[in-house]
Amino acid sequence: xxxxxxxxxxxxxxxxxxxxxxxxxxxMLSKFFKTVLPASNGREGMDIFHVNLPDIIITDxxxxxxxxxxxxxLIRKENKDIPIVVTTAYRSEAESLAEVNEIxxxxxxxKLLLQAVMDLNL
Numbered sequence: 110x111x112x113x114x115x116x117x118x119x120x121x122x123x124x125x126x127x128x129x130x131x132x133x134x135x136x137m138l139s140k141f142f143k144t145v146l147p148a149s150n151g152r153e154g155m156d157i158f159h160v161n162l163p164d165i166i167i168t169d170x171x172x173x174x175x176x177x178x179x180x181x182x183l184i185r186k187e188n189k190d191i192p193i194v195v196t197t198a199y200r201s202e203a204e205s206l207a208e209v210n211e212i213x214x215x216x217x218x219x220k221l222l223l224q225a226v227m228d229l230n231l
Contacts, residue, residue, distance in 0.1 A: 121166070123138060123167045134217065135147045150172045167194045169197060185208050194211040
């Protein structure tokens with residue numbers, strides 16, 4: 110379990126293709142995390158992942174260019190331990206994901222997202 114104090118020392122990569130959702134979530138997350146790195150799709154997420162090596166990844170699944178599924182698969186080939194939280198509106202999509210730590214269903218509730226992150230083991 111992660112404390113709020115620990116969150117303030119961490120960097121999170123937030124990957125979401127919907128611009129308004131991404132901006133609102135990043136604004137909210139920036140109140141709790143040291144750094145929030147936004148990405149608009151999995152390809153951009155991978156680039157940011159390689160350059161910044163975040164502590165936690167929060168990602169949508171259905172995105173253009175590279176989906177969250179593809180990004181998660183590539184990240185897991187490189188790093189089996191980084192915590193990944195998925196946000197999705199589609200329960201059937203998320204049910205097949207064994208390689209993620211937490212799933213939060215859309216519309217994302219701030220308290221549920223923060224609780225999912227705090228439930229991670231770092």
